[in-house]
Amino acid sequence: MKNQISFFLFAFTLILLVTSCGEDSLEPDSSFGAELQTNEESSIDHSSHRNCGMADKMEKLMSNPDYQRIHLEKLRKLALMDNDPKHRSTCANPVLIPMAIHFQGISSPNASCLVSLAQNQVDILNKDFTGSNSDINKWSSNAASYFPGVANGEACVKFVLADKNHPSGYGLSEGSPAVTINKTNGDRINAFTKYLNVFVRSNLGFLGESPLGGAGNGDGVLVDAAAFGAGSGCGNVSPEAPYNLGRTLTHEIGHYLLLDHIWGGGCNQDDDVNDTPNQNSDYGGCPSLGASSCGSTDMHMNYMDYSNDACMYMFSAGQATRMENYLSSSLSNITNNASNVYGGGDDNGSDNTDDNDDDTTDNDDNEPIETCDKPSSTNVTIVNNRKVKVSWEASFEAIRYQLIYRKVGANRWTRRSGTSTSRTLGSLTAGADYEYRVRTRCSSGWTGYTAKQIFNTVEDDTSSDNDDANCNTIKFELVLDQYGSETSWELVDENNSRIATGGPYKDGQAGRKITKEFCLPDGCYTMYVDDAYGDGICCDYGDGYFKLMTSNGSVIAESDGYFGNYDYLDVCLDGNSGSLRNRKTDPKSKKLARKKVLASN
Ligand SMILES: [Zn+2]
Numbered sequence: 001m002k003n004q005i006s007f008f009l010f011a012f013t014l015i016l017l018v019t020s021c022g023e024d025s026l027e028p029d030s031s032f033g034a035e036l037q038t039n040e041e042s043s044i045d046h047s048s049h050r051n052c053g054m055a056d057k058m059e060k061l062m063s064n065p066d067y068q069r070i071h072l073e074k075l076r077k078l079a080l081m082d083n084d085p086k087h088r089s090t091c092a093n094p095v096l097i098p099m100a101i102h103f104q105g106i107s108s109p110n111a112s113c114l115v116s117l118a119q120n121q122v123d124i125l126n127k128d129f130t131g132s133n134s135d136i137n138k139w140s141s142n143a144a145s146y147f148p149g150v151a152n153g154e155a156c157v158k159f160v161l162a163d164k165n166h167p168s169g170y171g172l173s174e175g176s177p178a179v180t181i182n183k184t185n186g187d188r189i190n191a192f193t194k195y196l197n198v199f200v201r202s203n204l205g206f207l208g209e210s211p212l213g214g215a216g217n218g219d220g221v222l223v224d225a226a227a228f229g230a231g232s233g234c235g236n237v238s239p240e241a242p243y244n245l246g247r248t249l250t251h252e253i254g255h256y257l258l259l260d261h262i263w264g265g266g267c268n269q270d271d272d273v274n275d276t277p278n279q280n281s282d283y284g285g286c287p288s289l290g291a292s293s294c295g296s297t298d299m300h301m302n303y304m305d306y307s308n309d310a311c312m313y314m315f316s317a318g319q320a321t322r323m324e325n326y327l328s329s330s331l332s333n334i335t336n337n338a339s340n341v342y343g344g345g346d347d348n349g350s351d352n353t354d355d356n357d358d359d360t361t362d363n364d365d366n367e368p369i370e371t372c373d374k375p376s377s378t379n380v381t382i383v384n385n386r387k388v389k390v391s392w393e394a395s396f397e398a399i400r401y402q403l404i405y406r407k408v409g410a411n412r413w414t415r416r417s418g419t420s421t422s423r424t425l426g427s428l429t430a431g432a433d434y435e436y437r438v439r440t441r442c443s444s445g446w447t448g449y450t451a452k453q454i455f456n457t458v459e460d461d462t463s464s465d466n467d468d469a470n471c472n473t474i475k476f477e478l479v480l481d482q483y484g485s486e487t488s489w490e491l492v493d494e495n496n497s498r499i500a501t502g503g504p505y506k507d508g509q510a511g512r513k514i515t516k517e518f519c520l521p522d523g524c525y526t527m528y529v530d531d532a533y534g535d536g537i538c539c540d541y542g543d544g545y546f547k548l549m550t551s552n553g554s555v556i557a558e559s560d561g562y563f564g565n566y567d568y569l570d571v572c573l574d575g576n577s578g579s580l581r582n583r584k585t586d587p588k589s590k591k592l593a594r595k596k597v598l599a600s601n
Contacts, residue, residue, distance in 0.1 A: 049284030050243060050306045053209030053222070054255045061211060074213055074330045078258070081325045085275070085317035087496065088324070090404040090415030091156035094130075095327055096338035098162040100178035100192045104201035106225075106237060109181045113234035118161065118179045121198075121229040124246035125159045125253060128303065129323075131314070132445030139301065139314045140399050140441070143289055146297045150275045153320025157327065159196070159253075162341035167191035178341070190218040194337035196256065197221070198249065200228045202236060208248045210255035213326060216334040221252040242285075245309035254304050254315070257323035257331075262304040267294035275318035276302065286311035372397045372442030374450050375421070385430040385458040386471075386521045391422035395440040395447075402446070405436035408454065414495070426522035427493060431459035471519035472573040473551035476527060478514040481542030481561070483507055486532040489546070494524040504532070510542030517551075524572040529559065536563040 061067045101118040103109065127133040131154040139152050161177035170180045170191070178195070187199050187209070197220025210221035225237045227248040233239055239246070263279035264271035270278065280293035283300035286308055291298050299305070303312050304319070315323075327335060375392035382388050390403060403423050404413040416423050428434065433456050437449035480487055484505030491500045500518065529546050531537060537544025538561030547558035548569050557569040 049282065050248070050251075050308070051206045052251065052255075052261075052306070053204075053206045054212055054252075054261070057209050058212050071213065074258075074326075077329045078322070078325055081329060082496070083274070083318070083321055083325060085151070085153065085321040087494075088156075088317075088321060088415070090402070090413040091130075091154060092404065092413045094156050094158035095324070095335050096342060097157055097159050097196050097327070097334060098178075098194075098338045098341045099159055099198060100162055100180065100189075100195040101198045101200065102180045102184040102189065102192075102220075103225075103237060104182065104184060104199060106182055106201075106235070108235060110234050111181055114181060114237060115177055115179045117229040117231070117234050117237060118177065120231060121246050121249055122159050122161055124230060125250060127445065128247065128250040128313075129155045129157055129159070129253075129315070129320075130446075133313060134444055135310075135313045136445060137399065137443040141443070143301050143314075146289055147277070147299065150299075151317040152314040153317040155315065155320040155323050157324070160338070160342050160344060162195060164343045165341050175343075187220060187222050188218050189220075192220075193218045194333045195220075195341070196253070196334055198223060200225050200237060202226070207243055208252040210252040212255050212260060213258040213330065214256035216331050216337075221249065221256050223249050223252060242308035242310065247303060247309040247312055250303045251312075254319070254323070258326040259304050259315075259319050259323060261306075262299055262302045271304070273316065273318040273322055275316045279305075282306040284308075372440060372444070372447070374440050374447040375401060375438045376450075378436075378438060378450060378453060380436075380453075380455040382455075382458060383424065386428045387424060387426045388428065388434075388455060388457065389422055389424045390436060390438070390455075392438055392450075394421050395442070397442065399441040399443065401438060401440055403436060403438045404449070405434055408433040408435050424522075428457050428521075430457050432457050471521055472575050473517060473519050474556065474571065474573070475549040475551065475553070476514075476516045476518065476546070477549065478502075478529065478546040479537075479542075479544045479561070480505055480509050480512045480514070481537040481540075481544040482510040483533065483541055484509050484512070486535075487529065487537055487544070488532070489527065489529045491518065491525060491527050494526075499525070510544075520573055522574050524570065526568050526570050528566050528568045530566040531563070534565045536567070537561040 062071065099122065101121070103114055106114070124133075131152050136152065144150070144152070161179065163177050164174055166172035166174070166178060170183045172178060172180065178192075184199065189197060194216055196214070196216070197218070199220055199222050201222075202225040204222055204224045206224070207227045208221060208223045211219060214220065226240045227243040228237060228246070229239055230244055230246045231239070259273070260271040261282065262271055262276055263281055267278050267280050276299055277296040278294040279296075279298045279300075282305060283291070283298065284306050287298075287300045289301075291300060299316070300307050301311060301313055302319075303315055305312060373395050375395055375398075377393040379391050380388050381391070390405075392401070395401075400417060400419045401421065401423075402415060402417045404415050405425060406413045407429060416425070425434075433454055435452045435454050437452055439449045440447045476489075476491070478487075478489060484503070485507045487505060488503030489501065490498060492498055499520070500516070502514065502516065505512070505514070527546070527548055529537070537546075543561070545559060545561040546567075546569070548556045548571050550556060556571050559567040559569060561567075
């Protein structure tokens with residue numbers, strides 16, 4: 001396994017060193033180029049492609065052995081995390097990312113206009129990163145059908161302009177946003193360490209640039225003054241079509257949070273995100289849905305492609321997970337700084353989700369009578385002492401719904417999404433108080449959540465007869481090899497919480513059969529068997545194996561015991577349909593999930 005990781009990192013390094021960021025260049029003899037020379041205010045290339053300086057920047061950075069070592073260490077940390085978007089809990093308290101925006105070389109600047117433009121750009125980031133952008137419906141109602149199984153991603157983040165305890169000497173007063181004008185140069189400012197910095201200036205030669213994985217050490221991203229924010233702009237800081245919706249910064253901050261370009265390094269070089277299809281190269285302009293390469297449909301509407309601003313509108317769930325994981329593993333210096341430099345919200349670290357999730361409802365006035373709104377008339381039906389059904393009334397023109405719930409007092413919400421107006425919640429604790437909230441996805445984005453409501457599950461009846469009615473019986477059978485002391489097992493639920501463990505056992509018992517029976521609520525489970533020596537339980541020192549069976553002994557899933565450090569079996573139980581099915585998940589994501597389980601338990 002170690003060798004595999006080293007190889008992965010080595011390959012990744014090579015990718016960084018050999019890829020270039022788009023093939024287009026600023027052709028001096030193009031008609032646009034000639035036109036640009038006569039127009040002072042226009043500084044961007046209007047040819048069919050956007051361009052970005054990330055790969056060139058990384059090539060330079062990675063040539064420094066110290067940088068390379070630190071960068072690879074960050075990737076190693078990330079690889080140990082759970083990168084499966086299905087394991088994420090819901091976003092109740094977004095991680096605050098304090099920003100500072102630095103306009104550079106602006107002639108006759110209009111300060112208040114630039115501050116508004118900076119805030120406008122931050123608002124765009126918040127919509128794009130949380131999937132509440134007004135054009136997300138292009139994905140949900142159309143493009144998504146080209147990518148079965150892929151969900152758009154909502155990163156649990158909130159970008160804010162720092163507004164207190166500013167460094168001195170930059171013309172910033174307490175309570176005003178961290179927007180500096182003509183006070184900085186270049187793409188680094190030490191006084192703003194622990195901020196996400198954005199440097200805006202004209203004639204960059206590309207639309208934007210960022211390191212692949214920022215450091216929060218005063219570094220940041222560069223954006224051309226003709227591709228910053230949306231609207232009519234401020235003098236020579238004016239967004240120009242087709243890069244006038246503020247998405248150059250969405251793309252560059254994607255890089256800062258470790259997202260590679262969607263095409264990676266071509267068909268054979270992945271972008272290290274599981275749910276984005278392989279893609280041969282970049283797209284520009286507004287490509288047609290269904291365009292394909294590498295034998296799969298291309299996701300050119302992804303923010304990490306080179307499409308026009310109007311034709312990119314989503315991150316995938318895998319990308320959102322990667323960004324969140326990078327933030328927590330490598331950018332806590334920035335996120336921890338939020339409470340020092342941002343006082344504009346009373347939502348820092350609080351448990352109140354009301355403030356955080358209602359960002360899309362800016363215009364409460366003039367609402368039409370019938371509008372897409374949060375769900376109404378929520379209702380809870382007790383199914384049994386570990387299961388309830390929550391239902392609500394359909395919202396007008398709702399695209400889908402999201403329900404979050406948790407045991408009262410718990411930190412993390414569990415999230416369930418779908419188009420149905422009801423949701424059955426299983427695996428609950430008997431005799432406990434739970435709270436839940438629901439929201440609606442409208443074409444304009446998510447509504448706020450409904451107010452918290454509470455339900456109580458029924459006390460456990462200790463009679464085993466009753467238990468049997470509420471759970472699904474499965475049997476686990478493990479046959480040891482000669483070295484039982486190397487063998488242990490662990491059953492976890494879909495949140496990677498431990499349900500049962502066993503072993504290690506005594507040596508010299510090859511062929512001994514261990515059997516266990518579990519009665520489990522509906523849900524998906526994974527049984528891991530570990531071999532501490534890394535040589536499995538078959539076949540050099542005995543013919544060990546393990547399997548999961550139904551109560552009457554039919555095999556649901558089986559491992560032949562021929563593995564290294566561990567093998568696993570997945571099973572999903574649904575008492576209503578009586579189904580017990582084998583669900584073999586992607587081994588790559590499983591391997592990462594496994595490390596997370598071992599690290600957290
Ligand atoms: Zn880029």
